Amino acid sequence: MNFSKFxxxxxxxxxxxxxxxxxxxxxxxxxxxxxxxxxxxTLTYWQTYNDDENALFAELIEEYxxxxxxxxxxxxxxxxMGAEPKILTALATRTTPDIARVDGSFVPKLATRNALMNLDxxxxxxxxxxxxxxxxxxxxxxGVTYALPEQVNxxxxxxxxDLFRRxxxxxxxxxxxxxxxxxMGKKLTDQEAGVFGFGMRNSLWWTFPFFNTYGAHFLNxxxxxxxxxxxxxxxxxxxxxxxxxxxxxxxxxxxAGGVRxxxxxxxxxxxxxxxxxxxxxxxxxxxxxFGVGLIPRGPVGTSTNVGGNDLxxxxxxxxxxxxxxxxxxxxxxxxxxxxxxxxxxIPVNIRAEKHxxxxxxxxxxxxxxQMKTAIxxxxxxxxxxxxxxxxxxxxxxxxxxKSVQKALDDAVRRINREVLGAAD
Amino acid sequence: MTKGxxxxxxxxxxxxxxxxxxxxxxxxxxxxLSGRHLRAMLLYISLILGAVVVLFPFFWMITTALKQPGxxxxxxxxxxxxxLDNFRRILADYGFARYFLNSIIVATSAAFLATLFxxxxxxxxxxxxxxxxxxxxxxxxxxxxxxxxxxxxxQFAIVSQLGLMNTYAAMVLPHLANVFGLFLMKQFxxxxxxxxxxxxxxxxxxxxxxxxxxxxxxxxxxxxxxxxLTFQFxxxxxxxxxxxxxxxxxxxxxxxxxxxxxxxxxxxxxxxxGAAISIIPIGILFFFxxxxxxxxxxxxxxxG
Numbered sequence: 025m026n027f028s029k030f031x032x033x034x035x036x037x038x039x040x041x042x043x044x045x046x047x048x049x050x051x052x053x054x055x056x057x058x059x060x061x062x063x064x065x066t067l068t069y070w071q072t073y074n075d076d077e078n079a080l081f082a083e084l085i086e087e088y089x090x091x092x093x094x095x096x097x098x099x100x101x102x103x104x105m106g107a108e109p110k111i112l113t114a115l116a117t118r119t120t121p122d123i124a125r126v127d128g129s130f131v132p133k134l135a136t137r138n139a140l141m142n143l144d145x146x147x148x149x150x151x152x153x154x155x156x157x158x159x160x161x162x163x164x165x166x167g168v169t170y171a172l173p174e175q176v177n178x179x180x181x182x183x184x185x186d187l188f189r190r191x192x193x194x195x196x197x198x199x200x201x202x203x204x205x206x207x208m209g210k211k212l213t214d215q216e217a218g219v220f221g222f223g224m225r226n227s228l229w230w231t232f233p234f235f236n237t238y239g240a241h242f243l244n245x246x247x248x249x250x251x252x253x254x255x256x257x258x259x260x261x262x263x264x265x266x267x268x269x270x271x272x273x274x275x276x277x278x279x280a281g282g283v284r285x286x287x288x289x290x291x292x293x294x295x296x297x298x299x300x301x302x303x304x305x306x307x308x309x310x311x312x313x314f315g316v317g318l319i320p321r322g323p324v325g326t327s328t329n330v331g332g333n334d335l336x337x338x339x340x341x342x343x344x345x346x347x348x349x350x351x352x353x354x355x356x357x358x359x360x361x362x363x364x365x366x367x368x369x370i371p372v373n374i375r376a377e378k379h380x381x382x383x384x385x386x387x388x389x390x391x392x393x394q395m396k397t398a399i400x401x402x403x404x405x406x407x408x409x410x411x412x413x414x415x416x417x418x419x420x421x422x423x424x425x426k427s428v429q430k431a432l433d434d435a436v437r438r439i440n441r442e443v444l445g446a447a448d
Numbered sequence: 449m450t451k452g453x454x455x456x457x458x459x460x461x462x463x464x465x466x467x468x469x470x471x472x473x474x475x476x477x478x479x480x481l482s483g484r485h486l487r488a489m490l491l492y493i494s495l496i497l498g499a500v501v502v503l504f505p506f507f508w509m510i511t512t513a514l515k516q517p518g519x520x521x522x523x524x525x526x527x528x529x530x531x532l533d534n535f536r537r538i539l540a541d542y543g544f545a546r547y548f549l550n551s552i553i554v555a556t557s558a559a560f561l562a563t564l565f566x567x568x569x570x571x572x573x574x575x576x577x578x579x580x581x582x583x584x585x586x587x588x589x590x591x592x593x594x595x596x597x598x599x600x601x602x603q604f605a606i607v608s609q610l611g612l613m614n615t616y617a618a619m620v621l622p623h624l625a626n627v628f629g630l631f632l633m634k635q636f637x638x639x640x641x642x643x644x645x646x647x648x649x650x651x652x653x654x655x656x657x658x659x660x661x662x663x664x665x666x667x668x669x670x671x672x673x674x675x676x677l678t679f680q681f682x683x684x685x686x687x688x689x690x691x692x693x694x695x696x697x698x699x700x701x702x703x704x705x706x707x708x709x710x711x712x713x714x715x716x717x718x719x720x721x722g723a724a725i726s727i728i729p730i731g732i733l734f735f736f737x738x739x740x741x742x743x744x745x746x747x748x749x750x751x752g
Contacts, residue, residue, distance in 0.1 A: 074711035100694040103706035113691050117605040290521040306714035311518055
């Protein structure tokens with residue numbers, strides 16, 4: 025009866041504690057033997073693919089097993105939402121699989137708790153230089169490679185072509201700068217009809233495109249202090265606040281009880297939203313006539329945030345070389361080309377970009393272009409903690425109960441003190 | 449009595465003027481009653497509003513589950529062309545029939561066994577005398593103060609060591625000793641007169657017969673309550689079922705629903721159909737046991 029209500033915020037720290045104790049106990053013997061494995065081996069792999077990805081993955085596994093006799097890949101499919109607590113519980117009881125597909129923000133958490141194999145010690149070889157730098161960045165913790173990227177994405181600007189036409193705008197020309205964005209937003213907004221130029225979310229990850237187009241740095245150069253409350257950070261976030269409060273072109277999608285951006289976009293309530301490759305299929309299924317453009321340019325040009333999934337090898341793995349070979353296969357030019365062309369996703373291998381079928385996936389061209397200027401989120405073990413601190417402060421600024429400068433100052437002070445352990 | 453007074457008050461009020469001496473007090477009583485009615489009306493209005501707020505998400509879930517896929521986010525209250533296809537697809541094409549069966553097996557067996565064990569233990573604690581009874585009960589009660597999530601890792605370690613991973617037993621076994629249920633039942637069973645048990649013993653009933661033919665029938669409200677609560681807990685339990693299974697064929701409805709939700713952002717109508725299916729057993733169970741359930745929840749509470 026006691027944990028009928030799944031309280032993630034309380035559960036995760038408990039699991040981490042258990043996982044940390046288990047990891048500390050298990051790492052006494054130093055590194056595992058990483059010599060050549062012989063004989064038939066089975067690699068256990070926990071993954072979180074959707075149905076389309078899963079179907080393609082099944083084909084790839086079959087081919088991999090055919091070309092690697094003696095290797096069997098045994099997969100378990102998990103709901104994305106439950107993967108983290110399941111992995112942490114398994115970690116605490118030393119029953120982790122050999123490989124898992126995890127969110128990029130989870131890699132530093134696992135790595136700093138000594139749960140992952142240091143891939144540099146096994147030798148990922150030349151594949152690293154072929155990988156997209158921003159995708160690879162989420163795999164590195166303190167300069168050490170703890171994962172190989174498997175999927176990368178970031179936000180772009182999605183716009184409703186019907187609403188553009190109705191407002192007398194060219195449906196093939198999305199705004200290129202923030203000034204154009206505001207001007208078009210005003211034309212698109214019709215408060216009486218309940219239509220707004222923009223619908224947005226309020227969380228740190230969803231706000232990075234603003235910060236990044238203004239050249240605001242989250243951390244200082246040596247990564248010891250948060251400096252987001254500098255002039256660029258304030259200016260960037262002031263723009264986000266102004267879209268709602270001053271220009272009134274944002275429909276309040278971020279508020280509790282507000283119409284969420286993706287739903288409002290489908291209902292024709294918001295003419296523009298930020299979204300990524302994952303939304304394309306949903307919008308096409310809903311028969312929305314939409315276009316995708318780059319995030320509007322700020323003082324330092326266009327830019328976006330980075331999300332995605334990485335493949336990690338746990339320390340419990342007895343056959344790390346075989347596991348790494350499989351990771352390398354998944355990040356290879358061939359697999360990434362097939363993955364991108366079948367599913368319309370951004371490849372993590374740069375070499376795959378020249379094989380992309382933009383005729384079949386017209387939006388993919390924009391996504392790939394956008395990723396060239398993407399900036400990864402800060403590599404901090406407790407990334408979630410940054411969200412927990414930033415989001416209420418940003419909300420206060422959007423509500424108008426705090427000035428932008430004060431909200432960012434307060435957030436930065438707490439991050440420095442509570443997350444980075446830096447003195448005030 | 450109140451009703452009669454109210455009726456008289458209204459009659460006198462209607463005839464005021466003819467019996468002048470009574471006008472004044474009956475007027476005040478009439479005014480008092482209309483105030484009472486007003487309060488009742490306000491109460492009902494607020495209850496109706498509360499019911500609408502609570503029930504609307506369920507209504508929205510069902511109406512969305514009946515919509516055509518393209519209309520998933522339309523704000524229409526009722527679908528243009530209602531369809532049951534979403535239910536068919538989620539059950540047949542996405543494995544929900546299997547998840548549903550798994551959930552039924554796990555929730556029913558766990559609820560039955562947990563209730564049985566709690567009833568047996570509660571009978572002993574309520575009606576038997578044994579050494580350290582009070583201390584043992586307090587010790588068990590103290591375990592309620594430990595957050596459930598603290599048990600999860602050790603329980604998982606035990607289940608894993610016993611080689612029970614990927615079995616129904618792994619989902620059911622760790623939750624069969626239910627201290628909350630024991631407490632609920634003990635409080636209830638203490639209200640059964642011991643003389644009743646003694647007289648049946650004098651008539652030659654064995655301990656098991658006393659339990660089966662006297663204690664269980666008299667405790668039916670609390671048994672039904674505990675069964676329902678345990679069933680509901682196991683039916684909705686997501687994390688434990690996910691942790692102890694690595695095979696899709698053993699996933700229960702909450703795990704299947706979470707996986708479906710994450711994997712199919714675009715299939716909103718199907719998600720709603722899956723969610724609608726997931727509440728059916730709880731709805732049916734509560735519908736048939738609600739009288740016993742309310743009795744069971746309140747009776748234990750007022751025991752002196």
